[in-house]
Amino acid sequence: MAAALSVIIGASSCGNRKADAAAEKEEEQIPAIGFRFSHLEVDSTSLRSGETFSTLMSRLGLGAQDSYRLTTLCDTVLDLRKLKAGNQVR
Numbered sequence: 904m905a906a907a908l909s910v911i912i913g914a915s916s917c918g919n920r921k922a923d924a925a926a927e928k929e930e931e932q933i934p935a936i937g938f939r940f941s942h943l944e945v946d947s948t949s950l951r952s953g954e955t956f957s958t959l960m961s962r963l964g965l966g967a968q969d970s971y972r973l974t975t976l977c978d979t980v981l982d983l984r985k986l987k988a989g990n991q992v993r
Contacts, residue, residue: 950992951988953988955983955986956974956983
């Protein structure tokens with residue numbers, strides 16, 4: 904009887920391990936956007952007079968190549984040339 908009980912307990916806990924492993928695997932998956940919003944820190948600044956998006960990115964520490972790539976990726980969504988002094992950027 905004790906052996907049958909231990910088999911039942913073992914079988915039921917085995918299912919829990921599978922569920923735990925599935926939950927861990929689900930947590931490890933990276934979203935399509937490449938990061939989790941829970942890890943996102945939002946900062947904001949304003950565009951200065953005479954400043955372009957590229958110079959703003961440079962001021963914030965982004966390199967010229969990365970700034971160009973970001974500008975290229977945004978062009979289908981947002982016309983960065985329309986940014987004006989005083990516009991807040993997040």
